Amino acid sequence: MNFEMKYLVTPRYLTKPSKRRSGQRMDPGVKFIVVHDTGNPNSSASANVRYYENSRNEMSASAHLFVDDREILECIPALTAPPEKAWHVLYSVQTDNQLFGYDANNAAIGVEYCYGDRIDADEAYRKYVWVIAYACHKYGLDPAKSVVGHFFLDPRRKSDPVTGLAHSRRTYEQLLRDVVSEYRACRNEIPDPAAEWGRENVSGTVTATVKLNLRRGAPSTRAPVHQSVPAGTKLDYAFLVRKGEAVNGNRVWYADAAGNYFWSGGVR
Numbered sequence: 001m002n003f004e005m006k007y008l009v010t011p012r013y014l015t016k017p018s019k020r021r022s023g024q025r026m027d028p029g030v031k032f033i034v035v036h037d038t039g040n041p042n043s044s045a046s047a048n049v050r051y052y053e054n055s056r057n058e059m060s061a062s063a064h065l066f067v068d069d070r071e072i073l074e075c076i077p078a079l080t081a082p083p084e085k086a087w088h089v090l091y092s093v094q095t096d097n098q099l100f101g102y103d104a105n106n107a108a109i110g111v112e113y114c115y116g117d118r119i120d121a122d123e124a125y126r127k128y129v130w131v132i133a134y135a136c137h138k139y140g141l142d143p144a145k146s147v148v149g150h151f152f153l154d155p156r157r158k159s160d161p162v163t164g165l166a167h168s169r170r171t172y173e174q175l176l177r178d179v180v181s182e183y184r185a186c187r188n189e190i191p192d193p194a195a196e197w198g199r200e201n202v203s204g205t206v207t208a209t210v211k212l213n214l215r216r217g218a219p220s221t222r223a224p225v226h227q228s229v230p231a232g233t234k235l236d237y238a239f240l241v242r243k244g245e246a247v248n249g250n251r252v253w254y255a256d257a258a259g260n261y262f263w264s265g266g267v268r
């Protein structure tokens with residue numbers, strides 16, 4: 001599976017060993033992504049990394065990636081080399097363990113969003129969304145379940161990235177949705193229309209009790225007829241949908257492997 005590499009991820013690693021970069025590998029590998037903002041309006045990605053490097057032996061706080069309108073900088077290996085630990089969520093916080101089964105510092109990539117009046121919000125946001133989606137792709141994570149905001153993990157101390165996104169006229173909920181869309185678009189995944197119709201992946205065989213139309217592409221009497229079969233015909237179904245067109249109050253339709261739908265009221 002390919003992923004569209006719209007942007008460069010530029011390595012600018014902090015010197016190790018240091019307080020900010022221990023050099024330790026992530027224990028279980030990458031299991032989720034924590035999204036942050038810098039909390040410091042108008043500080044650029046390169047300024048943040050420079051500050052981290054200059055103070056690398058003074059403080060331990062760190063994150064893997066900084067994203068602004070110009071570039072995506074990686075200061076702790078995450079995407080450009082085997083992932084190392086960074087210190088971006090307090091170990092005493094328990095929400096990460098409850099949600100994902102790991103401490104974020106051991107198993108999550110931390111991505112920092114740069115914002116402020118001197119940073120092009122649209123461009124920074126595009127890069128931010130893309131790199132989060134790319135991290136999900138690279139580590140086989142479900143983008144709908146694997147991205148969480150720092151504020152969500154540590155609500156009493158943190159408000160990021162809600163604050164930074166608000167500067168860009170965006171919400172956290174929109175970020176989560178946009179990451180999923182970007183992930184699918186960059187993987188060239190065609191949306192499955194059956195998902196909207198309440199697809200359930202159960203398969204089996206049924207028998208037509210009436211002359212039955214197999215409808216092409218949609219669970220609807222308005223979809224074109226692919227084939228008509230007489231009563232008594234055995235039909236294999238590959239999945240069903242629960243929200244097809246209601247016929248006599250029944251909205252369940254079966255579908256064969258080719259995506260032809262037939263109404264469940266016409267079979268037993």
Ligand SMILES: [Zn+2]
Nearest residue numbers: 036037150160
């Ligand atoms: Zn944070």
